[in-house]
Amino acid sequence: xxxxxxxxxxxxxxxxxxxxxxxxxxxxxxxxxxxxxxxxxxxxxxxxxxxxxxxxxxxxxxxxxxxxxxxxxxxxxxxxxxxxxxxxxxxxxxxxxxxxxxxxxxxxxxxxxxxxxxxxxxxxxxxxxxxxxxxxxxxxxxxxxxxxxxxxxxxxxxxxxxxxxxxxxxxxxxxxxxxxxxxxxxxxxxxxxxxxxxxxxxxxxxxxxxxxxxxxxxxxxxxxxxxxxxxxxxxxxxxxxxxxxxxxxxxxxxxxxxxxxxxxxxxxxxxxxxxxxxxxxxxxxxxxxxxxxxxxxxxxxxxxxxxxxxxxxxxxxxxxxxxxxxxxxxxxxxxxxxxxxxxxxxxxxxxxxxxx
Numbered sequence: 001x002x003x004x005x006x007x008x009x010x011x012x013x014x015x016x017x018x019x020x021x022x023x024x025x026x027x028x029x030x031x032x033x034x035x036x037x038x039x040x041x042x043x044x045x046x047x048x049x050x051x052x053x054x055x056x057x058x059x060x061x062x063x064x065x066x067x068x069x070x071x072x073x074x075x076x077x078x079x080x081x082x083x084x085x086x087x088x089x090x091x092x093x094x095x096x097x098x099x100x101x102x103x104x105x106x107x108x109x110x111x112x113x114x115x116x117x118x119x120x121x122x123x124x125x126x127x128x129x130x131x132x133x134x135x136x137x138x139x140x141x142x143x144x145x146x147x148x149x150x151x152x153x154x155x156x157x158x159x160x161x162x163x164x165x166x167x168x169x170x171x172x173x174x175x176x177x178x179x180x181x182x183x184x185x186x187x188x189x190x191x192x193x194x195x196x197x198x199x200x201x202x203x204x205x206x207x208x209x210x211x212x213x214x215x216x217x218x219x220x221x222x223x224x225x226x227x228x229x230x231x232x233x234x235x236x237x238x239x240x241x242x243x244x245x246x247x248x249x250x251x252x253x254x255x256x257x258x259x260x261x262x263x264x265x266x267x268x269x270x271x272x273x274x275x276x277x278x279x280x281x282x283x284x285x286x287x288x289x290x291x292x293x294x295x296x297x298x299x300x301x302x303x304x305x306x307x308x309x310x311x312x313x314x315x316x317x318x319x320x321x322x323x324x325x326x327x328x329x330x331x332x333x334x335x336x337x338x339x340x341x342x343x344x345x346x347x348x349x350x351x352x353x354x355x356x
Contacts, residue, residue, distance in 0.1 A: 027332065116306075116307055142199055145296070167253065200229055211225055272284055306331070
């Protein structure tokens, strides 16, 4: 798939702009800070996912002093032109080929797979960062691979929230139905949680050979990379929840389950989270992003749009070249403050002045 045309109005620091993009190759977006480079990538991400990759609510998307923002796009998917428009006000309204649809339902309703792979400066902390960063990576990729996983994850997260709420309420006031209600939420957390772990482990098994190969391609070294799912509980989840019940009641939180798990990543049999060099950790982070991108390409027969935001601030040119050399020859957007020497660019977009 690819983004052919984009129109933006009152999105963050962009007042108004129209862009037409080449349908493949590297599209370099160049400009000083504050000229709207990241906002341009954010608009593309919003079109594909109907959500932003940046923190904040709808109001933060709208240019200061304006009441709403607008994104209009023409997206090509399997040789079909799709018109996807996003109106941002108090709510985020999405229209697909002129039809109003609920956000994040386009793929399910119309049986199409719109996907984007995103790499931001913060992603270099995927390896040394806290477990939630690695869980988040795995959950995003699993949700891209399967809408069923995405639905299951939402059910699990809601069940954990409800269980925690019940535990907190019990600290404030005792309820005679507390034990019965807690058992209900234990069952729901366990049912969805076991399925999530099963799917995560399966995904890591698919990723493992991709990661081994991608790391060698990126670094030109014959290093060994091994990944392993790290559960923070043993046995059935329902029995672990029951064992942890007394402690959970005391602390008013759910202490076991896939929301506490992690991924172990070994480089030459060393725990890369704590024993790899900073350069090795950055190469591994790139490897995970690239491997997920290639896995999605193989699974669906079409590469996601690749969005690389300001990666020159965290990665040296050799790693950037290594990444780009191994990407499918499809649409790749990269932002930077300066031109990158030696890159084979399909299209150059200059953001010359701030749009405010």
